[in-house]
Amino acid sequence: MNGVVAVMKRELASYFATPIAYVFIVIFLVLASVFTFYIGNFYERGQADLAAFFTFHPWLYLFLVPALSMRLWAEERKSGSIELLMTLPIEVWQAVVGKFLAAWIFTGIALALTFPLWITVNYLGDPDNGVIVAAYTGSFLMAGGFLAVGACISATTRNQVIAFILSVVACFLLLLAGFELVLNFFAGWTPQAVLDAIASLSFLTHFNNISKGVIDARDIVYFALLIGVCLYANTIVLHLKKAD
Amino acid sequence: MIDCQGLTKQYGRLRAVDDLSFRVQPGEVLGFLGPNGAGKTTTMRIVAGFLPATEGRVLVCGFDIETQATEAKRRIGYLPEGAPSYPEMTPRSFLEFVAEVRGIAPAKRRSRLEEVFQLLHLEKVLDQTIETLSKGYKRRVGLAQAIVHDPEVLILDEPTDGLDPNQKYEVRELIGRMAKNKIIVISTHMLEEVEAVCNRAIIIARGKILADDTPQGLASRVPSRRLDEVFRSITGGAAA
Numbered sequence: 438m439n440g441v442v443a444v445m446k447r448e449l450a451s452y453f454a455t456p457i458a459y460v461f462i463v464i465f466l467v468l469a470s471v472f473t474f475y476i477g478n479f480y481e482r483g484q485a486d487l488a489a490f491f492t493f494h495p496w497l498y499l500f501l502v503p504a505l506s507m508r509l510w511a512e513e514r515k516s517g518s519i520e521l522l523m524t525l526p527i528e529v530w531q532a533v534v535g536k537f538l539a540a541w542i543f544t545g546i547a548l549a550l551t552f553p554l555w556i557t558v559n560y561l562g563d564p565d566n567g568v569i570v571a572a573y574t575g576s577f578l579m580a581g582g583f584l585a586v587g588a589c590i591s592a593t594t595r596n597q598v599i600a601f602i603l604s605v606v607a608c609f610l611l612l613l614a615g616f617e618l619v620l621n622f623f624a625g626w627t628p629q630a631v632l633d634a635i636a637s638l639s640f641l642t643h644f645n646n647i648s649k650g651v652i653d654a655r656d657i658v659y660f661a662l663l664i665g666v667c668l669y670a671n672t673i674v675l676h677l678k679k680a681d
Numbered sequence: 682m683i684d685c686q687g688l689t690k691q692y693g694r695l696r697a698v699d700d701l702s703f704r705v706q707p708g709e710v711l712g713f714l715g716p717n718g719a720g721k722t723t724t725m726r727i728v729a730g731f732l733p734a735t736e737g738r739v740l741v742c743g744f745d746i747e748t749q750a751t752e753a754k755r756r757i758g759y760l761p762e763g764a765p766s767y768p769e770m771t772p773r774s775f776l777e778f779v780a781e782v783r784g785i786a787p788a789k790r791r792s793r794l795e796e797v798f799q800l801l802h803l804e805k806v807l808d809q810t811i812e813t814l815s816k817g818y819k820r821r822v823g824l825a826q827a828i829v830h831d832p833e834v835l836i837l838d839e840p841t842d843g844l845d846p847n848q849k850y851e852v853r854e855l856i857g858r859m860a861k862n863k864i865i866v867i868s869t870h871m872l873e874e875v876e877a878v879c880n881r882a883i884i885i886a887r888g889k890i891l892a893d894d895t896p897q898g899l900a901s902r903v904p905s906r907r908l909d910e911v912f913r914s915i916t917g918g919a920a921a
Contacts, residue, residue, distance in 0.1 A: 443781040447767070447774075454769045454810070517765035521826070524729045524761070525782045526754040679731055 440527030444535025445542075452543050461505060465547045468497055473554065485562025490554055491572045491648045495612055495641055498583045502544065503604035506587025507597045509536050510675070514595035523679050530672045537588050537668055544580040548573065568650035575647030578660040579640055583608050585667035592674040608640075615639030682706055683728060683834060683864055687737035690723050690888070697723045699888035700737070705881075707833070710860045712879035712896075713868040716916050720888035721868040722762050722838055728866070729759040729836050741834055755783075758832035760840055764823030768812035772803050772822045775811060776829055783830040793829065800855060801825045816843035824852065828859070835859065837867045841874060853878045872908040886916045 452458040469490065473479045477489030513519035522532055558564050587604040594600050613619050615636045623632055636642075643656040683705040690698040698720045705711050713721045726732040728739050730746045730753060739746040744753035766775055776797065780790050798804050801821040806814055811822060820843050827835060840856070841849040856865060856878050869875065875882050876896050884892040884899075892899060892915050900906045903914060 439784060440782055443778060446781075447770075447778045450774065451767060451769050516768065517761065517763055518767055520726070520731050520761040521759075521765055524731050524754060524757070524759045525779070526751045526784070527782055528751060680726070 440525075440531035441535040441538070444522075444527070444532050445539045448536050448539035449542060452539070457505075457508075458543065461501065461543075462547045462550060465497070465501055466550060468501075469493070469551055470554075472497065485558050485564040487554060487558055487564070487569050487572060488648075490551070491576060494576045495579065495644055498580055499605060499608055499612060502580060502583035503587045503601050503608060505540055505544065506584050506604060507591055507600040509540060509588045510592040510671075511594050511597045511600045515597070519679065523675070529675050530668075533588070533592075533668050533671045533675065537585060537664075537671075540584050540588070541581050544584065545577055548577055548580065565650065568648075571650045571652050572648040574652065575644050575656070578647070578657070579644045582611075582640060582660050582663045582667075585664040585671075586611065589667045589671040589674065592671050593678075611638060612640045615642045682740070682742065683866070684740040685724075685728065685737065686739075688724065688727055688734050688739065689736040690720075690727060690732065691735040697888050698727070698734075701885070701888070701890060702737075703883060703890065703893065705864045705866060707862050707864055708860065709881050710856065710865045710867070710879045712875040712882045713866065713885065714870065714872070714875060714882055714912065715885040717870070719886045719916075721885060723888075724885070725759075725836050725838050725866065725868060726761075729757055729761075730754050731759075731761070755830075756833045758827035758830065758835045760823045760827045760835075760837040762838040764820045766811050766819070766822055766826065769810055771808050771810055772798075772814075772818075772825070773807040775822065776825055779826045780829050785830060793831075797825045797829050800828070802851070817845060817848050820844055821848070821852075824855075833863060835863055835865045837865070839869055840867055841869070841871070849874075872912060876908060884912065884915050891915050 452461075472493035473490040477492060479489045482489060510519070513522060523529070555569060558569075559566070586607050587600070590604045590607060591597075591600040594603075610619060616639070620632060620636060623635060637659075643659045646653055646656050685701055685703050688698050688701040689696065701720075701724060713724065715721050723732065727734045728741070728746065730750050733747060741753040742756045744756070746753045770778070773794075776794055777790070780794060785793055798807065801824055803818070803821060803825060806818055811819060814822070820840070824837070824840060827837065835856075837856075841852050844852060853874065856867070859865065860878075860880075867874075867879070879896055882892070882894060882896050882899055883890055892911075896908065899911045900908055903910045
């Protein structure tokens with residue numbers, strides 16, 4: 438456990454030692470506001486809730502989270518510091534979990550900084566704060582899902598651009614998995630059970646459920662499993678390929 | 682003790698390390714010599730537990746580097762080739778991180794770090810980011826990281842590369858002082874370094890051991906008693 442915490446602290450500190458943290462947080466907050474007020478028509482809707490804010494989170498994360506996750510392992514490979522990390526007396530999974538947690542806590546900080554919106558909506562009306570808490574939870578879980586996918590992909594390459602592009606594509610497919618576009622591709626040559634399985638992989642379905650205020654164990658389990666599987670894959674990738 | 686038995690590393694068709702076996706005892710400072718591409722770095726990476734060997738095994742103080750990796754790695758201090766670190770960190774925060782992962786108790790951490798900073802003359806640059814440091818300082822930060830837990834085994838890949846003559850002298854002094862009850866393995870292509878700090882030298886080329894002797898023993902193989910001549914005569918055929 439010592440190893441996980443040490444790696445996590447180091448990683449988190451390095452976000453704030455570089456401009457990454459500030460650039461990410463500012464862009465995240467600006468984009469989130471733009472989406473909420475201009476595209477989501479926060480005021481025009483005339484409802485005291487944050488639906489206009491949360492609807493766009495999946496699309497915001499689609500580009501911002503891979504920008505955060507791309508460096509997790511690719512940068513270690515590029516700079517050679519992976520050799521240092523992998524020869525310290527910690528298990529590979531501890532480094533994987535430590536790095537993931539650091540990135541996840543960081544997105545949590547960015548998300549928490551959207552609190553003025555919550556205050557605003559409470560000032561303007563009488564929203565259902567239970568729903569808002571659920572939606573924040575769902576958004577945080579979804580960010581974790583995106584991050585875990587991105588971390589795993591980042592471990593396969595030393596090139597951050599490749600890690601970014603592949604992560605965006607993978608996350609995009611996961612987002613759209615429940616939509617016609619993806620399902621049509623599989624329809625016809627895969628059995629119905631597989632189609633259903635693919636449909637249930639979609640980020641959107643699970644996030645939409647939670648953001649409506651319905652915290653269903655299945656949705657939580659979905660994100661937990663997704664994170665678990667990706668981090669496990671991440672560990673295997675590192676075991677198979679430590680150098681280069 | 683380090684015990685390497687039949688180490689082999691295959692990269693596709695290339696056999697980087699070919700059936701290497703050797704033992705190193707405490708008190709020995711072993712110099713790995715060889716032309717570029719001889720397999721020095723690959724061997725060190727295997728011994729330090731970064732790369733898995735294709736065949737063979739490594740025991741470090743009785744622990745198998747692959748099956749008991751964490752136990753073995755606790756006993757090793759390792760300076761990888763090029764002394765990589767985290768450029769955005771300061772030497773202080775970087776070494777605090779290593780000390781924490783290495784399990785040095787928080788109460789002892791500060792005094793131990795002060796000691797290491799002094800040994801490697803890092804006091805002046807402690808709060809500067811590592812990316813802004815000169816090559817010599819970066820190398821010394823790498824060395825500090827390797828010795829912070831006072832390991833039984835030190836594996837140093839080109840520890841004096843990029844240092845000026847004074848710094849080289851100091852690092853060699855440091856290695857000499859630590860040598861008494863440790864196992865130290867260094868790789869180098871500077872022959873005078875072998876004469877200065879090592880009490881045993883292994884010359885490898887194409888992944889094979891060509892000579893394993895004391896520096897004096899090696900020197901006595903040619904009439905001029907010069908190590909560079911021995912090196913050329915032993916590896917000349919292999920390098921061509």
